[in-house]
Amino acid sequence: MTTLLFVVIAVILVALVFDFTNGFHDSANAMAGPVATGALKPRTAVIIAAVLNLVGACLSTEVAKTISNGFFDEALITAPIILAGLVGAIVWNLLTWLLGLPSSSSHALFGGLIGAVIVGAGFSSVNVSVVMSKVLLPALIAPVVAGIAAALATRLAYRVTRKTPSSHSETGFKYGQAFTASLVSLAHGTSDGQKTMGVITLVLIAAGLQPAQTGPQWWVILAAGLAIGLGTYSGGWRIMRTMGKGIVEIETPQGSAAGAASTATILASSHLGFGLSTTHVSTGSILGSGIGRKGAEVRWSVARRMLYAWLLTLPGAGLVAGLAALLSGLGIGGVIALLVLLVVACVAIWAVSRKHVISRHNVTDSHEVMVLASAAAKSFANDPRFGDADKRAKSTTAKEQL
Structure with missing residues (x-):
């Protein structure tokens, strides 16, 4: 096996790993609402999202063509540079997932590729006008448009059903929320599923294994669709809790309106070939639905944290990728070292995440439940009135609510 072929295979595998992280990082975009309101059970929600992500990824290739033929000068791009960009995107995705922040996987990818290309091939290799x-x-x-649309749709939904018995409207909106969430999953596949296709196509073109100005091959489409589908099925529960419970307490009419607004925005952008962030759109829709419902509590402190993560994503992923590009540029030894460091980083982040596990069993716990349960666990541990056995039992019971 030649050195070039080894690096190309490594890039393809790492690209599919990124696609997997994209799936579990962004599964909340569609399913946080219906899971939070009980319209769908957590496991059912991720199964539906996974299947529709796969289907959506196979429906269009416009975004993939934009990435493989528009962002960069293909003549100056090499496989090690693309590998470095993917490493930056994966590390950023995992860090924000660990913190439960719904940052953009798309912007992590773009930031990583841009940072790696600037370090490895020079700033002139980036097509700034296309990026802009x-x-x-x-x-x-897009988030502003989706937010306004969701706010108006939410207000309309409550006004239209104000004289309808609450039990009837609740049931109807649950079906509607499940339907619109499914549409968001399909739209997510048409948008984010294509980005990995574009990266793999870019590396094949850069290695001379595929003609320039051509789209993704059928096996690339299938592999990317499967990777994002499997990632979505794994859950991404940390971010799902933030979007479903952390920003605003979602009711079923809000969820239906937010899903419809997100779907329309994402599909329109995918058709135009925009490298849109489905996370930004879905978050904008959820915020808009909170604004549109009279009396809803929007937790702006959480929204500010998310905004900071959004602003840091492009430069943060770009910085990590730029450092990775310095290492991958040292030849085959540097590429192998970079792959080893990536594995170590992934394992370390996963190990830290096990200290506070969030799963389908506790994903719908509210912010208040989390705080009270944590405080209860500490209180029992420090209370001298209880024996060791009592403290262990009561502390365990409190922690199980997390």
Whole structure:
């Protein structure tokens, strides 16, 4: 096996790993609402999302073509540079997942690739106008548009059903929320599923294994669709809790309105080839639905944390990828060292996450439940009135609520 072929295979495998992280990082975009309201059970929700992500990934290739033929000068891009960009995106995705922050997997990928390309091939290799028009501009406009649409739709939904018996409207909106969430999953596949296809196509073109200005091959489409589907099935429960319970307490009419607004925005952007962040759109819709419901409590402190994560994603992933590009540029030894460091980083982040496990069993716990349970566990541990056996039993009971 030649050195070039080894690096290309490594890039393809790492790209599919990124696609997997994209799936579990972004599964909350569609299913946080219906899981939070009980419209869908957690495991049912991720199964539906996984299947529809796979289907959506096979429906269109416009975004993939934008990435493989528009962002960079393909003549100056090498496989080690693309590998470094993917490493930056994966590390950023895992860090934000650990913190439960719904940052953008798409922007992590774009930031990683841009940072690696600048370090490895020079700033002139980046097509700044395409990045501005296809990434940065939609990042500013799309969440606002989705938020306004969700706010108006939420207000309309409550007004139309104000004289309808609550039990009837609740049941109807649960079905509606499950339907619109499924549409978001399908739309997510048409958008984010294509980004990994574009990266793999880019590395094949850079290695001379595929003609320039061509789209993804059938096996690339299938592999990327399966990877994002499997990632979605794994859950991504940390971010799902933040989006479903952390920003605003979602009711079923809000969930239906937010899902419809997200779907329309994502599908329109995918059709135009925009490298849109489905996370930004879905979060904007959820915030808009909170604004649209009279008396809803929007937790702006959580929203601010998310905004900071959004602002840091492009430069943060770019910085990690730039450092990775310095290592991957040292030849085959540097590439192997980078792969080893990636594995170590993934294992370390996973190990830290096991200290506070969030699963389908506790994903719908509210912020208040988490705080009270944690405080209860500490109180019992420090209370001299209870014996060791009592403290262990009561502390365990409190922690199980997390």
